[in-house]
Amino acid sequence: MLSRTADHLYWMARFTERAENLARLLDVTHQMSLVPQSVTAENQNWGAILALNSLEKAFSDAYDEVNAENVLRFMVSDAKNPSSIYSCLRSARENAHAVRGTLTAETWESCNATWIELREQKFEQILSAGIGEFFDWVKLRSAVTRGVTFGTMLQDEALHFIRLGGLIERGDNTARILDVKYHVLRTNGDEGTTDFYQWGALLRSLSAFEVYRKVYRDVITPARVAELLMLRKDMPRSLHACTGGIVRVLNAITNAQSAETERCAGVLYSHIHYARIDNVLAQGLHSYLADFMDRIYDLGEGIGRDFLMPAA
Template sequence: MLSRTADHLFWMSRYIERAENLARLLDVTYQMSLVPQSESAANQSWHAIIALNSLEEAFAARYDTVNGENVLKFMVSDPDNLSSIHSCLRLARENAHAVRGTVTTEMWETMNYTWLEAKDRKFDQILNAGIGEYFDWVKMRSSLSRGTTLGTLLQDEAFHFIRLGTLLERADNTARILDIKYHGLHPQAEEVATDFYQWGALLRSVSGFEVYRKVYRDVITPERVAELLILNQDMPRSLRFCMKGVLKNLELLANRQSGETRRQAGLLEAQLRYGRVEDILAEGLHEWLTDFMDRIYQLGNGISRDFLVPMGEAA
């Protein structure tokens, strides 16, 4: 497969997954903001979203105050913010259009219709209709895109690049969602972490509330939430599940220059396979997750170097 075709497929899947995960992150933060708390505590949670996406300078250039409305507007519908849901859906569609002959008709129609529905939605319209309903719509369209891919695309190299992009992006975003709740920018994160309702909202944001009940059948605790989202091999949004899929697809796509990238992916997958949540928490969950996200970033760079258009040329 041509590297540019692979590049479009990889980033198409990453952008649609990023839109969904951003919707999940904003949704859980919005739900948490409805819980009685001080204004400063609520604004810290919104600031954490900007910080975790490394958008402090871009946000400061547009807004003077970090609050819920400004962050939502910036991250949902701002066309100049390439990390907004609006931009992610646009870029996913553009990448799909570039490989129109490789994706199936159902995949293209799903991606194209999603963008046509999203492009004219103004923030005020989204807010008036219910921001939660918009997040649910984004998640549903992403699920539909994923379903048409699994149900209609030949499972060849194109499929493997799509799955690789999806799972790599999901691993990164699950780590971000967990980090913003467990640590974020709260100076006393351990105290905040005992709030049952906020942990319930976090689990629902990753479709994990019912899964948690089936696995643990007990009260929600931060330690078990971390264990579920990091180490559970059967939870579709856990870090271990994602890295197992990343390694599998890398092995199916292996070429002569991808050995080091596969080794790095294997090391990370083995760490998750044999890790214990007690050791992770003893190290410090925020520090552990930060290291994990750094390694995911390096893994993405390795994949670009080995299979795709080089990052500089792509930019």
């Protein structure tokens, strides 16, 4: 496969997954903002989203104050913000258009229809209709695109690169969401109903609430939340599932220069596969997740170097 084609497929999947995960992060922050708390604490939670995506300066250049409405506007519909949901879905559509002949009609139509529907919506319309409903729409459209892609495309290299982009992005974003929200809740969470609500919101943001109840059949505890989202190989959005999938895809698309990237992927998978949650928490969850995010970033760089179109 041409590296240019692989590059477009890979980034189409990454941008689609990024939009979905951003919707999940914003949704859980919005849900947590409904719990009684000080204005300062609420704004700190919204500011954490900017810090997580290294967007503090870009935000401060455009807005005077960190608050719910400004951060939502910036992260949902600001065309000048390359990390907004608007920009991500636009970029996904542009990459899909560049390789339209490689995609099935259903995959292209789903990606294109998502962008057409989004570009017609102004932020005020989204807000008045309900921001939660908008986040559900983003998650649904991502699921539809993913479903028709895996349900209609030939299982060849094109699908492998789509799968690879989605897994890299999903693993990185699961780590980011857990890192930010785990420590906010550990610091500020209250015992009782409020605490249960906020941990439940975190699990729902990663489609893990029902899975948690099925696996543990007990009260929600921070250690079990971290274990589920990191170390359970049967949890689709866990770090274990993502890194295992990356290793399998790289084995399927191996080439003459990818040995080091495959080795790094294997090391990262082993780092997760043989971890135990008690040891992770004793080491410090933040430092463990920061190391994971550094490693998966380096892995993405290796994939770009070995398989994709060279940067201009």
